[in-house]
Amino acid sequence: MNVALICENQAKYNEAESYYKRAIAIYTKTFGHDDVNVAKTKNNLASSYFKQQKYLEAEQLYKDVLTCVHEKDFQSLFSPTSRR
Secondary structure (H helix, E strand, C coil): HHHHHHHHHHHCCCHHHHHHHHHHHHHHHHHHHCHHHHHHHHHHHHHHHCCCCCHHHHHHHHHHHHHHHHHHHHHHHCCCHHHC
């Protein structure tokens, strides 16, 4: 993911997108779709899309990230460790 950020900072958006997508695939396969690393990388890719004025792509990824975060927060409310 650091390579993607470097590419993005150099305005090499196509390269950055490729690295972000590869990182998302690896994190998803390794940790599952609701892992924090997946969410962070999707958020970074969405920000990259936003900088390129690819608003529809950015919006969809931001929605995915928010949905994942809200689901995790909701689940944590009802987990056995959260009850007192």
